[in-house]
Amino acid sequence: MSATAPVAVVYDRGSVSAGELAAGLAEVAPLVLVTAESAHTARMRPVLEQIGEVLPIGGTPEDTLRALARWRPQGILTFAESMIGTTAELAAGLGLPYHTPETARLLTDKAEQRHRLGVTAVDTVRARRVTTAAEWQDALRHCGLPAVTKPVRGEGSRETWAIPDRAASAEVYERLFVAGSAREPLLVEELLQGRPSSPYGDYVSVETASHHGEVTPIAVTGKYPLLPPFREVGQFWPVHLGESEQAVLTALASAAVKALGVTTGICHTEIKLTPAGPRIIEVNGRLGGHLNELARRSCGVDLVRTAVTLALGRPLPHGVLSPRSVYFQYNSPVPENACRLVATVGAASVRAVPGVTGYRPYVRPGEVLAGGTGTQPLDLLTGEAPDHPTAMGVLNKALSRLSHVFADQYGRTWTTTNAVHSSGRSTES
Numbered sequence: 001m002s003a004t005a006p007v008a009v010v011y012d013r014g015s016v017s018a019g020e021l022a023a024g025l026a027e028v029a030p031l032v033l034v035t036a037e038s039a040h041t042a043r044m045r046p047v048l049e050q051i052g053e054v055l056p057i058g059g060t061p062e063d064t065l066r067a068l069a070r071w072r073p074q075g076i077l078t079f080a081e082s083m084i085g086t087t088a089e090l091a092a093g094l095g096l097p098y099h100t101p102e103t104a105r106l107l108t109d110k111a112e113q114r115h116r117l118g119v120t121a122v123d124t125v126r127a128r129r130v131t132t133a134a135e136w137q138d139a140l141r142h143c144g145l146p147a148v149t150k151p152v153r154g155e156g157s158r159e160t161w162a163i164p165d166r167a168a169s170a171e172v173y174e175r176l177f178v179a180g181s182a183r184e185p186l187l188v189e190e191l192l193q194g195r196p197s198s199p200y201g202d203y204v205s206v207e208t209a210s211h212h213g214e215v216t217p218i219a220v221t222g223k224y225p226l227l228p229p230f231r232e233v234g235q236f237w238p239v240h241l242g243e244s245e246q247a248v249l250t251a252l253a254s255a256a257v258k259a260l261g262v263t264t265g266i267c268h269t270e271i272k273l274t275p276a277g278p279r280i281i282e283v284n285g286r287l288g289g290h291l292n293e294l295a296r297r298s299c300g301v302d303l304v305r306t307a308v309t310l311a312l313g314r315p316l317p318h319g320v321l322s323p324r325s326v327y328f329q330y331n332s333p334v335p336e337n338a339c340r341l342v343a344t345v346g347a348a349s350v351r352a353v354p355g356v357t358g359y360r361p362y363v364r365p366g367e368v369l370a371g372g373t374g375t376q377p378l379d380l381l382t383g384e385a386p387d388h389p390t391a392m393g394v395l396n397k398a399l400s401r402l403s404h405v406f407a408d409q410y411g412r413t414w415t416t417t418n419a420v421h422s423s424g425r426s427t428e429s
Helices: 018-025 039-051 061-069 081-094 101-108 110-119 133-143 166-176 243-259 291-299 303-311 347-351 388-400
Strands: 007-011 031-035 053-056 075-078 127-132 147-151 161-163 181-190 203-211 214-223 234-237 265-274 277-284 326-330 339-345 356-361 379-385 403-407 413-417 425-428
Touching (some): 031 061, 110 127, 166 181, 243 277, 265 303, 291 303, 291 326, 291 379
Parallel strands (some): 007 075, 031 053
Antiparallel strands (some): 203 265, 214 234
C-alpha cells in the first residue's frame, strides 16, 4: 500500500478514458479503480492494471465498502453515469465528500430531478413518470403535445423519442410497452421547442464546479444541431453567444445544481435555448463527454485533475475557461439500424485539412454495431479556427472528405456522409 493515500475512482464506461485518468492523476495521488462488472471493464482490465490498483465490485455493497476502506482513500469520484449511485454510497460509508445518496438519486432519476427543479422554482417543465398504459395516456394529457419520452435512468439519448402528435404516440407506445407495461420506467415531458439557431444547435451545456456548496461556472459549450431523434454530433468552445446571455445560462445551471443538493465536484447541465428563454434539459452529476479533451487542447487545463482536486476537498485550481480561438469536436454517428462497418473512407484526407488537429476512429472495419437511437460515436474529429464561421467552414470541408460504408445482415451496403447543417446523406447499393 502506498505511503500516500490513494484516490478511488469508481470505473465503467463513461465520459473519461483510462488514459485520461492516468494523465489527470499523474503527480496527484495513487489510484484505486473500483470496477463495475461489465464487458467494458473486463476488456479494459489489462490497461487499468497499468495505471492503478484494481478492486472489482463483488459480493454485497458492504463487502465492497470494507475492501475499499482498507486502502483508506482520501477522495472518491466517478466519471460514469451508471456508477454515480454506487459512488455516493461508498462515499457516505467512508465519510468522503461527494454527492449524498439523496443527491445522487436526484441526479440519476430524471423524474425526481424534474420534480425537485419544479418545487424549488428553478425550472418547471410538465412531466410524468410512466410504467403502465393507463399512466401513458394520463401523462400525455398532462404534458400535452408535442412531448418527448425517455427512460427515467439512462444517458446518451438512449430510447428517447419525440411525440409530435397522436399518431406518433401510438408508434412510440408500440416500441416501449409490452402487454400494457413499459419495458422500463419512463419519463414523459413537454417537448422544449428550440429557437432558430442554425447553423449551430439550439442547446448548450454548462460545466460547473462545486466546492463546499459554492458553485463556480467554468465553461459554456456550444453544440451542433442534433440528428433525429436526439443524437448529439459535436460541440465547440467558446460558445457563439454573447456574454450577457452566457451569464443567464450559468446562473440557471448554478441554481439547478444547488437545488439538487450538489456540494462537491463537476456537473454537466444541458440547457435548451427556447424563444421564451433558457430551459433545463437535464443535470448530470459528472463531467460531460469529451469535455476533458476540449479543455486540455484549448486551455491547457485537465478537467480530470480538476475533478480530483475537488474530490480531495480542495478549492477549484483555475477560473473560467476562456479559449482565445474556437476549438471544436465532431462525432460521426452510428446508424440507427444494426449493421457492420465495412470501411471508413477519407481519414488521411481529413487530417490534411488546414485547421483539423486530429481524426481518431473509434470503430474498426468489420465491427458489428447494434444501432439504436442513442448517441454512439464512430470517431472523433477535432480542430480549431480563429472564429466561429471559419471553424464551421473547416469542419464542413473536413466532413466533405469523409464517408463510412456499412452493410446489414442481408448484404445490403450503403455509404453515409455528414455536414453540420444536414442530417446526413446515404446512398444504397
